[in-house]
Amino acid sequence: MRCTEQRKMPDFVVSPKSWFALLLFLHGYALCQALTEEPNSVIKILKYLLQTILSNGQTNADVDDPLQSGTTQANNSGEDFAQSNSSYCDTECRVHRLQGLDIKVNKESPSVWVHDLSNVKHGNWNVIFPEILEDSLQQNIENISVNTSKPSLLSLGCRGPPCAQCIVSNCDSPALSVPDCNPYLLYGLSLPLDSPHITIYWRPEAAYGLTLTLDKNREDVKVPENDRNRTHRIDIKTREKYVQVDIPSLHRGIILEREEVENAFIKIESWGQSSRWILRCNIATTETTTLIANTNQGSTNISSGNLQEDFGLSQNNTKATAKKMISDLKEVSLLPSDIQRAVDALTALEKEFEKELNLTENGRALELAKEYTADVIEVSGKVLEKPSPWQELAEADRGRASGKVQATVASAAVKVAELLSNRTEDFETENIHILVSSRPANVTTRRYDHVHYPNTYIELPELFYRGYVGEDNNVRVVFISYTTLHSVTNTIPLDPKQASPDVFPAKGQVNSGIINAIVGQKGLWRAGEGEATAVKFGHVYNGEEFLLANASCVWWDEAANAWNTSGCTLNYTDAHVTICRCNHLTSLALLMDVRGFLAKERVREVS
Known part of the structure; x- marks a missing residue:
């Protein structure tokens, strides 16, 4: 049951004259704030000042205080909170340490209590009043922002000042350890980076993704449709030179470089629509356990992985960091989230x-x-090394991770x-071979054979080097x-001998080893007119044992993180090999449908 309690005021408030002087000071300050940052609230504050003076400084319940009435929730169904004066507080109103909020404006919008208006630096309102929410609804304003210049205490959904914090008097700071498992409807929030570890929970609902912004760095996280009604844990770990964000249920581990700036914060925003956010809740509590159980039905609970959270993150030089990564990878069996973490660590290693x-x-x-x-x-x-953890990733995540590996190796x-x-x-x-050639044009290498798969090679045009000779x-x-x-x-096994009938039919499978060529800078080379x-x-799944169809010559599109057919044509194909011609270079491969096993009689007939 939600209730309010009368707040015990400090000893110095006993004197009515002292209390009246304090009120005048506070209201004068509020008026100054309003004149400079909130002109539309001047009339409300003047009205409140007049009522306060006429009432001889008494803050009775019938006095309309716009700052405190602003803590009335918009979804209170018209219930009056008569005790919204400074002598009462809301027992269930929780305090959060944030640096900004973006709030969806509708009847569910939470009211916001800003504990120190001097920190407010920008936004379309300093503090949210019910009247402003009503005006915003009438004017079709979609969202209201509250942003502060430094980490500040904000409370959501309050019907009065939170009992955990004294607003008017100078008493101790609140204990932020009190859980708050209420899901708030927000577009996004800004979290200060002065804590080593922050955990929040996010339920996308109508939102289809998430954007993380730290200084000039930005990372987008797309959420598959079947994961949008799940509650996702977001772990944020702050280090000296970077911030690591892990979303285990989406197999995402993200590294964002940070600058040494005062009052640094990370901004997290949902895409397109507001969504539900739980800002401080122990996973063991009944409320969160129930919430996650209700929203994750039918979804797989993915482990956070076997790699350490600081995998690939070191204050040492590049060589020492890489050697430690190699050592760590030899010690564990990778899970899907480990793939994401390792790929992001490769990207960070490249920057270093x-x-x-x-x-x-x-x-x-x-x-x-x-x-x-x-x-x-x-x-x-x-x-x-092992395709199995990759195949448990969402298709988009597989493409992204595969693209990052190829890009890092090529660079x-x-x-x-x-x-x-x-x-x-x-x-x-064992899994990658690179040949780097820097030779005069008359002796340069133009044919390269795949080191693992026979009958697989790439041959550049005879005069491919025109325009690409260095100084x-x-x-x-x-x-x-x-x-x-x-x-x-792929969805079929790496080794055709391990294939079983239940994996077929399989469309659009890569049925060859992947081979890449780069002339000069990556992605620049184009064949001359009439050349290719x-x-x-060579087919990994051959046509004597498997029913093959729809051969396509493809190249890896780094922008789309997917295979692309444009610029490549099929010249010849049979049961064992396919020959393609392409007018540009990148990772090249062969896509085919593998429809199933050929019957033994059919195999003999083909032979």
Whole structure:
């Protein structure tokens, strides 16, 4: 049962004259605030001042205080809160330490109590009054923002000042350990980054995604439709140089670099629609357990993973960090959320390498780039080693993670090529092979065979180097082949011998090893008129044992994180190989429908 209690005032308030003087000071301050930041509230505050003076300084319940009446919830069904004066407080009103709120304006909108108006820096209102909410409804205003210049105490859904905090008198700060498992309807909120670990809960409902913003860094999280009525835990961990955000149920681990600024905060906003937010609730409490049980029906509860939360995050140099990542990956079996965490750690490692390389002398730069490339393909090879955790990810997350691995590996190889002259370099692990060539045009390499899959190679046009000869008369070419990458986006097993009838029919499967070529800078090369790159793919699932159909030559579209057919044509296909021609370069592969096993009689007939 929600109730109010009379607040015991401090000793110095016993004197009516002192109380009246304090009131005049506070109301004068409020008037000053209103004149500078809230002109529309001047009439309300003047009215309140006049009523206060006429009432000889008494704050009776029948006096209309716009600042305190603003704490009346919009969904109170017209219930009056007669005790909304400074002598009463709301026993269930909770205090939260925030730096801003974006509130959906409707009948469910929570009222907001700002404990220190001096912190309010911008927003369309300093503090929300019921009258303002009503005006906003009439004017079709969609949202109201409250933002503060530093971490501040805000209360939501209050029918009076929260009993956990004295508003008028100078008493102790509230205990923020009191749980609040109420879901508030908000567009978003800003959380101060002065705490090492924050956990909130989010239920998207009509929202289809989430945006995280920290300084100039921004990351978007798309939520699949079947996950929008789930309650998702968001863990935010603050470190010296970065902030790590984990959403285990969406298999997302995000690293955001941070600057050393005072009163730093992370802003979290839902896409398109307001959604439900739980700001401070212990997962063990009945309210949250019930809420999550009700909203997660029919969904799989995904573990947070086997990798440590600080995987790949180190204050050491790039080499030491990479070696630690390799060591950690050897010790665990990866779960779906580990894939996301490892891929994000690779991205963070690349940024650190670029900073380190910029500070490295020219004589040492090539060796640093080679060491980094060797470490990157070892980390990436471990992440790609087993397709099973990948196949448990949502399709969009698989595409994103696969694209990031390819981009990181390719960027590392290109950096070596830029620093190399008159030689070739090989980098190889069990799952990835890289050949980097920087040679004169008359002796440069233009054909590359996949190191794992036979009958799979790429051959560049005879004069592919035109327009790509460097100042040192070298042509820089990078070739990359992957052993297991093709399988991470498939639904059929990596090894055809492990296939069972229940996995078929399977449409749009990558039925070849993935092979990549880069001339000069990544993504720039185009074939000349009448020319094309020839690519031959040996089938992983061959047509003598499996029913194959709809062969398509494809390239990896980094913008869409998906396969694309434009610019590639099919020249020939049979049971074992397919030959394609493409006018540009990136990761190339063969897509086919694998409809099932061929009957033994059919196999003999084909033979």
